[in-house]
Amino acid sequence: MTHLDAPTPDVGGTDLVGALLDAAHHLAGLGLSPGASGNVSIRIGDEVLVSATGTRMADLARDGLSRIDLEGRLIEGARPTKEAPLHLGFYRRSPELRCVIHLHSPSAVALSCLPPHSELSAVPPITPYFVMRVGQTPLLPYAAPGSAELGRHVERLPFPFRAALLQNHGSVCAGETVAAARDSMIELEAAAEIILKLPVGGFRPLSDEQAREVAEAHGSYWGA
Numbered sequence: 001m002t003h004l005d006a007p008t009p010d011v012g013g014t015d016l017v018g019a020l021l022d023a024a025h026h027l028a029g030l031g032l033s034p035g036a037s038g039n040v041s042i043r044i045g046d047e048v049l050v051s052a053t054g055t056r057m058a059d060l061a062r063d064g065l066s067r068i069d070l071e072g073r074l075i076e077g078a079r080p081t082k083e084a085p086l087h088l089g090f091y092r093r094s095p096e097l098r099c100v101i102h103l104h105s106p107s108a109v110a111l112s113c114l115p116p117h118s119e120l121s122a123v124p125p126i127t128p129y130f131v132m133r134v135g136q137t138p139l140l141p142y143a144a145p146g147s148a149e150l151g152r153h154v155e156r157l158p159f160p161f162r163a164a165l166l167q168n169h170g171s172v173c174a175g176e177t178v179a180a181a182r183d184s185m186i187e188l189e190a191a192a193e194i195i196l197k198l199p200v201g202g203f204r205p206l207s208d209e210q211a212r213e214v215a216e217a218h219g220s221y222w223g224a
């Protein structure tokens with residue numbers, strides 16, 4: 001059993017909650033969570049600590065986390081963000097994932113309003129770094145924020161991925177560590193910003209073969 005007001009060590013002795021709060025503050029400091037948008041979570045065993053409703057990424061603290069189970073039932077703390085189902089979708093489909101971050105970062109939101117690059121990825125493989133740190137990033141069809149449908153979309157997509165754009169809404173990145181999810185989010189926002197600077201239809205991404213080669217070498221996903 002974890003306690004929200006105490007450091008939460010994992011098997012390696014890392015304070016996972018401390019790392020999560022640091023990541024939230026860092027991403028907010030980069031301007032990636034406008035207003036009170038954005039939420040973060042970590043999985044510990046069969047429980048998830050997720051931002052409570054009404055919290056802000058910039059000053060998220062230990063008492064701003066809710067402890068819930070994988071069905072979204074509250075165990076301890078304040079009511080969880082209404083976007084918790086999105087986080088739980090990742091944890092339910094991929095038990096190795098430990099952290100999920102959801103933002104309304106401006107360039108990713110802009111890209112989420114455009115047609116997707118392909119069925120597998122809203123974002124084309126513009127650089128090897130995007131492919132290795134983020135990988136294919138499907139566009140989830142629009143569903144109202146906080147609806148269980150968003151979580152179901154994540155859970156049921158029949159190909160591997162660790163990041164997604166939510167149509168006309170934002171971005172979500174997951175990782176086996178807090179650092180991986182945080183860095184993936186930063187790289188995804190950078191990729192979206194670059195794409196928006198390129199002429200529509202007039203740029204050259206990596207080929208699917210090049211992207212697959214990078215993904216295989218770095219443990220990310222590209223291709224079905």
Ligand SMILES: [Zn+2]
Binds near residue numbers: 038083103104
């Ligand atoms: Zn949102």
